[in-house]
Amino acid sequence: MATSREMGAAAADAAPALDHDAIIIGAGMSGLYQLHRLRGLGLRVRVFEAGSGVGGTWYWNRYPGARFDSESYSYGYSFSQELLEEWSWSEHFAPQPETLRYLNHVADKFDLRRDIRFGSRVAAAHWREDFRGWDVALEDGSRHTARFLITAVGPLSAPTLPRIEGVETFRGEAFHTYHWPHHPVSFAGKRVAVIGTGATGVQTIQEVAKTAAHLTVFQRTPNWCAPLHNRPITEEEQRRIKAGYPGIFARCRESFACFLHTPDPRGAFEVTPEEREAFFEELYASPGFGIWQGNFRDVLTDREANAAITEFVARKIRQRVKDPAVAEKLIPKNHGFGTRRVPLETRYYEVYNQPNVRLVDLRETPIERITPQGIRTTDAEHEFDMIVYATGFDAITGSFDRIDIRGAGGQRLKDRWAGGPQTFMGVLVEGFPNMLMLMGPHTALGNIPRSIEYNVDWVTGLLRHMWERGLTRVDARPEAVAAWTDHVKAVGSGLLSNEVDSWFTGVNTNVEGKQTRIVARYSGSAPAYRAWCDEVAAKGYRELELA
Numbered sequence: 001m002a003t004s005r006e007m008g009a010a011a012a013d014a015a016p017a018l019d020h021d022a023i024i025i026g027a028g029m030s031g032l033y034q035l036h037r038l039r040g041l042g043l044r045v046r047v048f049e050a051g052s053g054v055g056g057t058w059y060w061n062r063y064p065g066a067r068f069d070s071e072s073y074s075y076g077y078s079f080s081q082e083l084l085e086e087w088s089w090s091e092h093f094a095p096q097p098e099t100l101r102y103l104n105h106v107a108d109k110f111d112l113r114r115d116i117r118f119g120s121r122v123a124a125a126h127w128r129e130d131f132r133g134w135d136v137a138l139e140d141g142s143r144h145t146a147r148f149l150i151t152a153v154g155p156l157s158a159p160t161l162p163r164i165e166g167v168e169t170f171r172g173e174a175f176h177t178y179h180w181p182h183h184p185v186s187f188a189g190k191r192v193a194v195i196g197t198g199a200t201g202v203q204t205i206q207e208v209a210k211t212a213a214h215l216t217v218f219q220r221t222p223n224w225c226a227p228l229h230n231r232p233i234t235e236e237e238q239r240r241i242k243a244g245y246p247g248i249f250a251r252c253r254e255s256f257a258c259f260l261h262t263p264d265p266r267g268a269f270e271v272t273p274e275e276r277e278a279f280f281e282e283l284y285a286s287p288g289f290g291i292w293q294g295n296f297r298d299v300l301t302d303r304e305a306n307a308a309i310t311e312f313v314a315r316k317i318r319q320r321v322k323d324p325a326v327a328e329k330l331i332p333k334n335h336g337f338g339t340r341r342v343p344l345e346t347r348y349y350e351v352y353n354q355p356n357v358r359l360v361d362l363r364e365t366p367i368e369r370i371t372p373q374g375i376r377t378t379d380a381e382h383e384f385d386m387i388v389y390a391t392g393f394d395a396i397t398g399s400f401d402r403i404d405i406r407g408a409g410g411q412r413l414k415d416r417w418a419g420g421p422q423t424f425m426g427v428l429v430e431g432f433p434n435m436l437m438l439m440g441p442h443t444a445l446g447n448i449p450r451s452i453e454y455n456v457d458w459v460t461g462l463l464r465h466m467w468e469r470g471l472t473r474v475d476a477r478p479e480a481v482a483a484w485t486d487h488v489k490a491v492g493s494g495l496l497s498n499e500v501d502s503w504f505t506g507v508n509t510n511v512e513g514k515q516t517r518i519v520a521r522y523s524g525s526a527p528a529y530r531a532w533c534d535e536v537a538a539k540g541y542r543e544l545e546l547a
Helices: 009-014 029-040 081-086 096-109 199-211 235-243 245-254 273-284 303-320 324-330 349-353 448-468 478-492 526-538
Strands: 020-025 045-048 122-128 133-138 143-151 173-176 191-195 214-219 357-361 367-370 374-377 381-383 386-389 404-406 435-437 474-476 544-546
Touching (some): 191 374, 199 214, 245 448, 324 349, 448 526, 474 478
Parallel strands (some): 173 386, 191 214
Antiparallel strands (some): 122 133
């Protein structure tokens, strides 16, 4: 397989020479691995990365307290035995600096940087039928062509600021958690505001509260949080982990969401009240997502079972927060435990017992505007030296919406998805030939790196199939998209999480036009998702139009 051979010799003779066989948008975990795999096919690949280094999520999110919420040894790549043996995670849930070092190590080990162009944000990508390829424009005005466009943009990479007047007027320091500075930021002696109590907010608040002169937390919607129980990995544990990697990854492949935790086969009311309480206590004292992903099998589908775990966690919050009024404000009233992604915390609730921390409930006193001095609510003017926006992301589709992607006939992807995304297996979009999405809408999320490796391997298999047959164009058949969409809706039926406003359901009050729930993700099991995709490949990609 020649390294510079253009896929499809016949089409290449009739069209201008393309700059690359494939362009990948993004040098995060999915982009790095896809580059590695496509090199193995002998393709000419270019990765465009907006940042100055590799890492994606772990490059941008440098806010204090950022770390994994899935076990480190279940999160790293599994494709290289040598990599597994030489890298040692220091903690069960690694912090952001360590994860970024890991991804830089991977980039160096496999010599990936030579095909990555940093500081290159993609502004537009237009399909060109005349040469069966994509015309990609960067923000710097340069243009690049490729047969295939592979999006490795991630489901949580389009940060959003709140829709509040005056954001630009504040005279102090102001940061969104996603765009955290590369230089050290000190909170010592400062009056700090944190807006938002989602996963990033929880992690940030825990750290800011340690040194800030005063911290004010502005909470719009409280979230159910559970203890992380992180600790260093001992030398003996390190030996067991490295020897046990085959079993670790096998368990991830078999579990519902690729985590090391699997649901208990019992229903919540198939045991005595005492057994149920003891099991909840055991999960609450265990590390990681066990209380979310390893709970009774019906806590995420049965309202009565969900009410039982919800009341248990509410009692824990009341026990941990000394002021009953503050505790009640921290207890969600509009959704049950686990129906949103559960932030994992380390003494988060105890922060509100500190004299230097205050909670402002925005349901009672909404923010009117950001002022040059701070934040004005309906009942007070608050002065700050620093504002931290932990206001989340335009999730799943947002990173696509920010690029002018146009398919056959010039149709815009954003318009095509205006009523919700339509895909085939979360990888292809009908009418957008040769565009392949990694971790796009309707793919299995969960422990994301496990899904990334599968998605990349599946895309690589499709491109190998096309290369071997001299094919240069792939598109999803309309009937295949309809069948997949019906399947995605069916497997999400009955899940309580799909009845709640969250990024799981595509709702973001900070983004115009995204206040209505949609089917944004694949809600079935990861094994079921892989089985569908495997069958498509095994039967020769009959659901796709190949030419």
